[in-house]
Amino acid sequence: MTVFCRLLTLALLLFVQACTSGETGVEGQLLFEQEPLSQARVEFYLKSGNERSSSPFSVATTDISGAFRAALPAGEYYLVGKKKEQGGGVNRMLMAEYPQNPVVVQKGYTAIKTLPLKEVGFEGAISVDGKTSASGQLLFAGEPLADAFIYVYTRGDALTGPAYGQVVRADEQGRFTLKLSAGHYWLAARKRNDGSRVGNPEAGDLNGEYPGNPLVLKSGEQRQLELWTLAPVTSAAKQRRLAEGQFTKTRTWLSGRVIDEEQTPVSGIYLFAYRDSRMIGKPNFISSPTTVDGQFKIYLEKGGEFFVGARSTFGGTLEPGEWVGTYDERSDHRIEARLNEATDLGDILVREVW
């Protein structure tokens, strides 16, 4: 048998060994109007509400009986059921958060009670009563701005991210109509150069919050909004945003250098510090990209135990061509940081994944 065959055998053995270990997870059933709901998504998040990451930690799909079974490592999960129905004259979103969140997974499969989904827009976050609306027009540099997205939020604390309850796209003249019901709303609009609906605005994208926020509507009101002008995101504004939150400079940091297998420094790599030993989901702290010398600093809010990894991109599944690595002085990638002290992690090795 060739070396190739032996390697294949080894890989096969490793797969099976991995999949035969004690499995844990969550199982249950989704309903809609008291009927089993097939082909619905069951999303598992590590955090709740606004702390939730934009993409779930894991997703399962229900079968024809509305049942799902998701393999998950032990821990706490916030479960959300969703189904988007389109076509045949139907265009609606069904959704519900599991009322007993978080679901605790410890040993084997945790069975949840059946979860009935509700139609968003009637019983969900933003309802539509068919008689209340707000219309407006977007401008840029004094001209109508076509094809931007308008996001409707029901809370005014952070008009970013996917927590909006409704999104519409402006027409060629920048005009839009929001179908709502009586209530308080906060509006934001963005037009990204790459045409996408979601994602962090980049320098040059257009962005703006409605100057009349919050928009307060009475039942049956059809409000004409004032003209709304968007402005470009500048590099400075983006840098300011990056300097906030996870990127804030502090007196507690981890530093080091990222190298490849040939001991060459690798630039453009982000370092991630997690509180959670599983090192998944949204990291607690992120470095700026490594310099041409491979150097990095991760500023921490305070000391304590962190688990450190390195990647060439933010979030999402690992894609071919990415660089990835971990702090490997300890097998669990753990580092103990002290408040108001710098901790040198030395060299962190990254490899390309293909």
Next chain:
Amino acid sequence: MRFLLIFFLLLIIPTGAAARVIDGPERWQGEIRITESLRVAKEGRLIIAPGSRVLAEAGIEIAGELQATDVEFSGRNWPGLILKGTSSQTWLKNCRITGAQTGITVIGGAPQLTELLVADNRIGIELRQKSRARIENSVFRNNSRVGLFIKDEVTSVVSGNRFEQQGKFGAYVYRALPQQFTKNLFIDNPTGLMISHFGSDLLVKDNDFRNNKIGIKVDRSARPKIVANRIEENQSGIELYRRSDPLIELNLLKGNSRAIHVSFSSYPRIRHNDFVSNQRALILEFQSSQWEEQKGAGARQQQISGQGAFGGRKQNKVTEQQRGARGLDGTVDARENWWGEQETAALQGLGPAANLAWIDDGRDQPSFEEDGRSYPLDLVRWSPFGLQPYTPEVLK
């Protein structure tokens, strides 16, 4: 003329084009050095005159328009050109792009990239975010990882290109569906064309694969249609790996060490192909319906989408219902192929159970061992077979 044209006549003295944004019309000519990042804003338009040379140390991002003919872009490990959401009014023709981390990154949009030489970069061109770029009649040479990287549901046209001597892959299609992938030549690459992951169901038609270590590799539940290609003199013509079920039809597979290699629960349809002078026409390895039924789904749960970047478990985006094998009967379907002149003569009078010298399957090695258990290797279903060649080249 409405546009104000600004000429940079910098033929001898290298000057830094300072970090800045171009937000109107601008024209370059001669030798231009880029020492800090440059951005052409949405309303900007940059025209680079033929014969110009752009020596770059920093990235050039285009959100507006870029038009360049017969221009050289070069540098030492520079970030490359980034085209963000540009229309078909952005085009590069007969340009040379070298020395970049990624020669051209195309994010969305529909730029026209034709007759380029993309050489000595880490990645030649990377297409992302549903781009509809046209990549035509270009040469990708000696890029250390990939010549052309196509991902994120890109629907580009890729036609008439030559991919030679890349470090790893001539072209790599990852979760993407180019609307046209045709008339390309792959020569002397470790892997000519890699097609990977569920959703990569493109039509690969009328291309040439010559002298590659692997001509085409299909992996991780991809289901392309590989039709009417010429696959010659490769170590391995087509490799199917980890639940890959392509349609392989009307191809000429000639002079390869092994024409088609099938492994790890891949169930292609191999139909109306011509097999000529290959050392082995078809090889099955670690390929068992029984293993797939018993262990396939569990193994994929771990392997295909089970790992986060740093080792933790991550989300499943593809369901087992989507990628699972169907109709498992212990065979791989290779009916109605032409196996060569001498081989066809030898087949006369043989029954469908005969063990053919040019096929390695369960008739040659009945089973393989895993974890102390034995699994029967699948058989190739080769009968009925073609009595005449199917491809125009052999019919001549």
